[in-house]
Amino acid sequence: MVLKKYNINPDLALERQKCTFDIEEIINIFDGGKEKTSQRRKIEDVVLKSGLCHDDVPEECMSLKERYENAVRKSCFFSKLMKTELQEITGIEDFETPAIRRIADALFKDISPFLLHLGMFVPTIIGQCTSEQLMIWLPKALDLQIIGGYAQTELGHGTFIRGLETTATYDADTEEFVLHTPTLTAHKWWAGGLGKTINHCIVVAQLYTKGVCYGTHLFMVQIRDLDTHMPLPGIKVGEIGPRMGFSSADNGFLGFNNFRIPRNNMLMKHAQVQKDGTYVKPARHGKLTYQTMVFVRVTLVNEAAFNLSKAVTIAVRYSAVRRQSEMRPNEPEPQILDYPTQQHKLFIGIATAHAFQLTANWLWNTFKSVLSDMKKGDVGTLPELHALSSCLKAVCTSDAALLIEQCRYACGGHGYMLSSNLPYIYSFVAATRTYEGDYTILLLQTARFLVKAWEQAEAGKTVTPTVSYISRSLKGEKNSWRSTDEGIIKSFQAVAAGKIALCVKSIRDRMKSGLDYEDAWLLTTVQLVDAAEAHCRSVILETYCNEVRRLTKSSSDNVKIVMHQLVTLYLSYWTLQRTGDLLRYSSISEKDIDFMQRQYEELLQHIRPNAVALVDAFDLRDEILHSSLGAYDGRVYERLMEQAENNPMNAEPVNQSFHKYIKPLLQGKL
Numbered sequence: 193m194v195l196k197k198y199n200i201n202p203d204l205a206l207e208r209q210k211c212t213f214d215i216e217e218i219i220n221i222f223d224g225g226k227e228k229t230s231q232r233r234k235i236e237d238v239v240l241k242s243g244l245c246h247d248d249v250p251e252e253c254m255s256l257k258e259r260y261e262n263a264v265r266k267s268c269f270f271s272k273l274m275k276t277e278l279q280e281i282t283g284i285e286d287f288e289t290p291a292i293r294r295i296a297d298a299l300f301k302d303i304s305p306f307l308l309h310l311g312m313f314v315p316t317i318i319g320q321c322t323s324e325q326l327m328i329w330l331p332k333a334l335d336l337q338i339i340g341g342y343a344q345t346e347l348g349h350g351t352f353i354r355g356l357e358t359t360a361t362y363d364a365d366t367e368e369f370v371l372h373t374p375t376l377t378a379h380k381w382w383a384g385g386l387g388k389t390i391n392h393c394i395v396v397a398q399l400y401t402k403g404v405c406y407g408t409h410l411f412m413v414q415i416r417d418l419d420t421h422m423p424l425p426g427i428k429v430g431e432i433g434p435r436m437g438f439s440s441a442d443n444g445f446l447g448f449n450n451f452r453i454p455r456n457n458m459l460m461k462h463a464q465v466q467k468d469g470t471y472v473k474p475a476r477h478g479k480l481t482y483q484t485m486v487f488v489r490v491t492l493v494n495e496a497a498f499n500l501s502k503a504v505t506i507a508v509r510y511s512a513v514r515r516q517s518e519m520r521p522n523e524p525e526p527q528i529l530d531y532p533t534q535q536h537k538l539f540i541g542i543a544t545a546h547a548f549q550l551t552a553n554w555l556w557n558t559f560k561s562v563l564s565d566m567k568k569g570d571v572g573t574l575p576e577l578h579a580l581s582s583c584l585k586a587v588c589t590s591d592a593a594l595l596i597e598q599c600r601y602a603c604g605g606h607g608y609m610l611s612s613n614l615p616y617i618y619s620f621v622a623a624t625r626t627y628e629g630d631y632t633i634l635l636l637q638t639a640r641f642l643v644k645a646w647e648q649a650e651a652g653k654t655v656t657p658t659v660s661y662i663s664r665s666l667k668g669e670k671n672s673w674r675s676t677d678e679g680i681i682k683s684f685q686a687v688a689a690g691k692i693a694l695c696v697k698s699i700r701d702r703m704k705s706g707l708d709y710e711d712a713w714l715l716t717t718v719q720l721v722d723a724a725e726a727h728c729r730s731v732i733l734e735t736y737c738n739e740v741r742r743l744t745k746s747s748s749d750n751v752k753i754v755m756h757q758l759v760t761l762y763l764s765y766w767t768l769q770r771t772g773d774l775l776r777y778s779s780i781s782e783k784d785i786d787f788m789q790r791q792y793e794e795l796l797q798h799i800r801p802n803a804v805a806l807v808d809a810f811d812l813r814d815e816i817l818h819s820s821l822g823a824y825d826g827r828v829y830e831r832l833m834e835q836a837e838n839n840p841m842n843a844e845p846v847n848q849s850f851h852k853y854i855k856p857l858l859q860g861k862l
């Protein structure tokens with residue numbers, strides 16, 4: 193839809209006048225500098241001027257098939273734009289992925305069927321291919337001569353990768369692998385783009401050679417004819433059916449009937465099958481084939497931050513425009529943003545978006561540094577990255593989903609409209625809690641690392657920096673509560689250490705009472721998930737504080753103040769959420785909690801005048817927000833009426849069902 197232009201709503205205009213800081217400064221901080229902001233805006237301008245964001249009818253009023261076809265059309269033209277005009281017009285050779293990611297949302301209110309091509313297919317080629325394989329597939333994939341996806345999950349197994357049933361059996365006579373789907377539950381299920389769009393995919397299958405199974409490995413498989421797009425003989429493929437969100441992502445199913453691929457289609461950077469069928473196992477680490485998942489988990493922390501920033505922008509702007517009830521008799525109805533309970537629902541969303549964005553950037557840098565270690569042959573830092581990316585993906589996507597839903601509650605009835613975009617944002621982020629490793633499963637992976645770290649520290653060994661608090665705790669360091677940033681972080685670390693200690697004790701006690709390790713672990717998993725979550729909280733709190741301090745070093749005083757108010761709000765919020773834990777594992781007193789509660793409520797008041805400016809500082813254009821409630825001009829009621837009038841249901845004054853059913857019913861003739 194072409195966005196109509198309106199004058200700014202006077203309430204919003206007034207809000208912007210109250211702002212105490214230069215929003216451009218905060219925008220630059222999050223973009224990574226002025227230059228990056230200007231590059232991003234250039235990219236956005238090109239895409240927005242391309243006309244590609246236009247839909248003749250609102251996406252939500254299209255049928256599923258129309259939505260899919262529309263998303264394919266846009267994905268193709270967007271890809272062309274990325275390869276040609278964007279580079280020519282802006283002169284920017286190296287597209288920053290965050291900029292492309294952000295502007296992609298102007299095209300797709302739901303999901304691009306090409307998401308997995310860019311999000312997993314290309315990264316798997318980069319991470320799992322030998323240099324010869326890379327030369328064959330990477331240029332084709334980048335040039336979109338082939339379009340791919342990532343088919344790992346099966347109907348029967350998603351979490352437990354070792355339980356996958358698809359087989360890839362090596363035939364040394366023909367130097368081919370035979371892919372086969374032995375059971376109903378072995379059918380690949382869920383892969384994005386697989387249903388109708390892609391012609392290639394990475395398939396994860398159990399490798400058999402010389403009669404031995406070597407576990408899951410990755411294979412490049414062409415599934416459709418490049419010209420006719422028909423499934424190749426031996427391939428059964430289709431769309432899995434309507435779901436909560438992801439309607440235009442054509443998630444698919446896939447079965448193989450003794451389907452043959454050349455030996456060279458096994459991705460052999462880490463493990464190899466030689467021509468005679470000899471298996472060469474990965475030299476360095478057994479889980480390197482899981483690397484794309486680590487990459488995606490890292491990017492999902494960014495997704496959590498970005499989508500939360502969209503939701504909270506919509507809800508804060510709406511709350512500044514919406515007036516409801518009365519605070520005192522006969523006074524005008526206040527903006528709902530003036531209610532402390534509304535501020536409590538929303539300001540934590542702003543602070544969390546900052547915390548997650550800065551944590552995502554930090555995690556991305558950690559990821560790059562681990563990759564560079566691995567290139568030098570050192571895999572020593574991989575376990576910590578796996579533990580960090582697992583818990584951060586779990587906690588950030590889960591918190592973001594809850595806070596996005598809270599933003600929807602904060603918009604009352606209108607938040608329930610698809611045109612608010614909040615239901616779309618929610619259904620996208622809700623899926624991120626499950627895919628790429630379910631919440632519980634990933635926290636249990638981190639817990640495994642934490643228990644090991646505890647045992648190492650107990651044995652007097654040095655542990656990695658993110659768990660160094662364990663060593664301090666084992667040395668008997670007592671926590672003394674202080675309501676400063678550092679003091680609060682230390683107390684959250686004491687909570688994590690206390691919980692890990694209890695897990696270790698529970699496991700040992702259970703083993704002493706006769707259980708084996710597996711059962712002792714299993715019975716402790718509720719506590720283990722809790723301990724991993726506590727560890728993750730302490731990581732986020734510490735990273736957020738450190739990064740704000742680092743990034744605002746040369747900022748103006750007013751920016752420092754407002755950014756630090758949000759940090760303090762975040763620390764206070766989580767202190768109040770976790771008083772039980774803090775009373776148990778730190779020296780916090782009831783008086784301290786009263787102080788934190790008052791500080792929190794005062795902070796809501798301090799942040800209130802800057803709330804709209806703070807969400808403006810996410811710099812999200814209306815075309816990216818797609819929201820009748822969240823547009824920059826705040827013309828909520830005009831847009832709600834506009835979308836109602838454009839609803840195809842209103843194209844005819846009387847629907848045919850009246851004549852077919854209602855009238856006969858009224859007349860007793862049905």
Ligand SMILES: CCCCCCCCCCCCCCCCCCCCCCCCCC(=O)SCCNC(=O)CCNC(=O)[C@H](O)C(C)(C)COP(=O)(O)OP(=O)(O)OC[C@H]1O[C@@H](n2cnc3c(N)ncnc32)[C@H](O)[C@@H]1OP(=O)(O)O
Pocket residue numbers: 267270271274292293296304306307308309310311312333334335336342344345350351352353354384479482483485486488491492495574575578627628629630633637640641
């Ligand atoms: C160019 C132009 C283009 C134009 C385009 C135009 C349009 C463009 C539009 C688009 C715009 C742009 C878009 C950009 C991208 C956006 C975002 C991307 C979104 C992507 C969407 C994604 C959708 C969703 C995809 C999916 O969902 S895909 C499926 C994901 N599936 C899962 O995630 C399964 C979870 N399950 C497990 O991951 C395992 O099952 C399990 C639990 C670990 C146990 O694994 P197991 O083998 O049993 O191992 P254990 O025995 O437990 O552990 C044994 C030992 O190994 C260790 N260890 C386990 N792991 C690992 C590991 N990794 N690494 C290291 N160690 C590990 C463990 O610590 C232990 O160490 P130890 O303690 O021994 O020392």
Ligand SMILES: Cc1cc2nc3c(=O)[nH]c(=O)nc-3n(C[C@H](O)[C@H](O)[C@H](O)COP(=O)(O)OP(=O)(O)OC[C@H]3O[C@@H](n4cnc5c(N)ncnc54)[C@H](O)[C@@H]3O)c2cc1C
Pocket residue numbers: 308341342343344345348349350351352381382383384438443623626627628629630631632633
């Ligand atoms: C929108 C969407 C897109 C997707 N895209 C892709 C894709 O492109 N490619 C692809 O390969 N896959 C994809 N997936 C699949 C996704 O990765 C899996 O659904 C996800 O990993 C969870 O696995 P599962 O469905 O088997 O859940 P299950 O493992 O069956 O989980 C069900 C419940 O059991 C619990 N549970 C399971 N095992 C344990 C355990 N050991 N201990 C304690 N609790 C346990 C879980 O915590 C969860 O609560 C997608 C999924 C969605 C929703």
